[in-house]
Amino acid sequence: MAKIPLGRPEMSDEMIEAAASALRNERLVMGESVKKFEEEFARYTGTKYAISCSSGTNALQLAMIAAKVCGKEVLTTPFSFIATANAVIEAGAKPTFADSSERDYNIDPIKVVKAIQEKTAGVLPVHLYGNPTDMDPLVEVCRKKKLLLVEDACQAHGASYKGKKAGSIGDVGCFSFYPTKNMTVGGDGGMITTNDDKLVKEVTKLRDCGRVSRYVHDVVGYTSRLNTCNAAIGRVQLRNLEKYNERRRELAKLYSHELKGMEQVVVPSMGDKDVTPVFHLYVIRCQHRDELAKHMEAKGIEVGVHYPVPIHLQPIYKQMYGYKEGDFPVSEALSNQLMSLPIFPALKEAEVKEVCGAIKEFYWGK
Ligand SMILES: Cc1ncc(COP(=O)(O)O)c(C=O)c1O
Secondary structure, eight states, X not given: OOSBOSOOOOOOHHHHHHHHHHHHHSOSBSOHHHHHHHHHHHHHHTOSEEEEESOHHHHHHHHHHHTTOTTSEEEEOSSSOXXXXXXXXXXXXXXXXXXXXXXXXXXXXXXXXXXXXXXXXXXXXXXXXXXXXXXXXXXXXXXXXXXXXEEEOTTOTTOEETTEETTSSSSEEEEEOOTTSSSOOSSSOEEEEESOHHHHHHHHHHTBTTEEETTEEOSOOOBOOOBHHHHHHHHHHHHHHHHHHHHHHHHHHHHHHHTTTOTTEEOOOOOOSSEEOOOSSEEEEETTHHHXXXXXXXXXXXXXXXXXXXXXXXXXXXXXXXXXXXSSHHHHHHHHHEEEEOOOTTOOHHHHHHHHHHHHHHHHOO
């Protein structure tokens, strides 16, 4: 075990009690806590609806099946967790890519506009590391060309763009509650947010075996519900989310302050008047990344690489679609240079300083 881990989920006595109480007193599947968690999540995100499901991948998959992208193409970023693009395939469509922006590492809206084809049915930006994508140009082009706009907000619970929360800007937002995310349900889980009455009806059926009513099914659905005890934990986590995010921002600010003036390291943006990030990850762009990572691990500091292989260069994507090196050069360069440093609400200031001290030792002792 690393002395300083990369991430650590919050799990308070109140959360454990909430789960135990749900197990003792509620229906284990689709209990009262599920309904309440969905209502509270929708209110928090600023959408009419929130529908829980079994994971972030599942949220993306169900949202795209409901929006009927099957047989078409969905344009996304090659620089994300592989689940983003996998969900497109699971929805029966083909993922296509537009390269990342050097500015914020999110999908580049200018490249999106150029990459839209006849078969494109939707655009799927990812708010990477909790830093919102520049959504205005995507909203505009999707409206103009009548394309579905799905936000992968799996890393961006509570982040905002021009006064709107991530997951409330496109047609549909998808969240993950995997344990290391900014909020968890104490295991896997997901949420779909939308204002669309038709779409919500479809995803509600799809996540519950295609049920219209107890014994009647009018689509081929899935067993994709969130367990009641997980929803009970999620409700308590959600009440604490703003506090957790504020703490992440404080820690990110401290990192950037400590690393100021190092020409070997580019620190992430702290946001501006339009964008409030939530630092799911604190990611630096750095020289000699792999050697630095080894140095950090030797010091007992866990670091990460999100992501060392862009999606288009994963063996299965090369095999299925014939992608090759050089197809998306910005994403490929980022995959060689980015490194994630430990960040989680319980991380201490002294630990941030220790991490930065180890980075300075690597470059300045070199
Ligand atoms: C950007 C992104 N999209 C999708 C997912 C998939 O979420 P899950 O692991 O809950 O299926 C994740 C999380 O792992 C993610 O970070």
